[in-house]
Amino acid sequence: MAKLVFGMNQSLDGYVDHMEMRTGPELFRHWTEHVRGLTGSVYGRRMYEVMRYWDEDRPEWSAEQREFAAAWRRQPKWVVSRSLTSVGPNATLVGNDLEAAIRGLKARLGGEIAVSGPEMAGSLTDLGLVDEYRLYLHPVVLGRGKPFFAGPRPPLRLVASDRVGEDVIRLTYVPASPEAG
Numbered sequence: 597m598a599k600l601v602f603g604m605n606q607s608l609d610g611y612v613d614h615m616e617m618r619t620g621p622e623l624f625r626h627w628t629e630h631v632r633g634l635t636g637s638v639y640g641r642r643m644y645e646v647m648r649y650w651d652e653d654r655p656e657w658s659a660e661q662r663e664f665a666a667a668w669r670r671q672p673k674w675v676v677s678r679s680l681t682s683v684g685p686n687a688t689l690v691g692n693d694l695e696a697a698i699r700g701l702k703a704r705l706g707g708e709i710a711v712s713g714p715e716m717a718g719s720l721t722d723l724g725l726v727d728e729y730r731l732y733l734h735p736v737v738l739g740r741g742k743p744f745f746a747g748p749r750p751p752l753r754l755v756a757s758d759r760v761g762e763d764v765i766r767l768t769y770v771p772a773s774p775e776a777g
Contacts, residue, residue: 597702597703597706598635598701598704598705598707598708598709599707599708599709599727600638600708600711600720600725600727601709601710601711601728601729602710602717602720602721602726602728602729602730603630603710603728603729603731603732603766604713604714604730604731604732604744605617605619605623605732605734605764606733606734606744607733607734607736607737607738607741608733608734608735608736608737610743610744610745611738611739611741611742611743611744612741612743613738613742616736617734617736620761620762620763620764621660621761622760622761622762623732623761623764624660626760627664628664628667630710631664631671631710632667632670633707633708634707634708634709634710635672635708635709636671636672636673636674636701636705636710637671637672637673637709637710637711637712638673638674638690638698638701638709638710638711638720639673639675639676639713639716640676640677640712640713640715640716641675641679641680642713642715643712643713643716644675644677644687644712647668648684650664650668650669651665651684651685653665669685669686670686672686672687672688673686673688674687674690674697674698674701675687675688675689675690676690676716677689694719694720694723695723695725698720698723698725699725702725711726714742714743714744714745714746715746717729717745717746718745718746718747719746721747722747724771726771727770728755728768728769728770729752729768729769729770730766730769731744731766731767731769732760732764732765732766733765733766733767734763735763750771750772751771751772752769752770752772753769753770753771753773754767754768755768755769756768
């Protein structure tokens with residue numbers, strides 16, 4: 597059975613914004629290895645459209661960026677959208693029954709499936725489908741933006757913490773069991 601994991605870079609005050617929090621070389625390598633090891637990723641429309649940036653090579657890219665793009669392209673993607681009528685290479689459009697589709701993926705596949713974006717993670721959290729949350733805390737305070745948790749934070753239990761790169765701490769949480777509260 598696959599494990600559904602939501603992880604993103606986050607400011608100390610709880611916001612996600614890739615333009616404000618630059619990824620250093622070590623963290624970028626970490627993300628490349630992470631993507632390389634995934635069974636696939638679940639995207640909402642907006643996050644999928646952002647990530648489509650990696651579909652076509654760009655002359656200004658470094659070798660590391662090309663490596664990430666290759667890993668991202670190889671990975672199966674499931675895109676949840678009511679407005680899109682088609683998706684790009686190695687992607688499947690998910691219809692209206694999000695819960696059935698994701699439960700089916702989890703039952704049919706092994707390994708880790710990444711959840712991309714706070715709104716998608718919020719929807720899947722509400723359905724009780726997210727198995728793990730990884731908060732990559734950057735030493736910045738944004739004071740605005742899109743929060744990591746799109747809705748009320750579910751009860752969580754810390755299972756690991758580790759340093760990634762020079763200044764990022766990854767906190768790994770799992771849903772807390774009801775009797776633990």
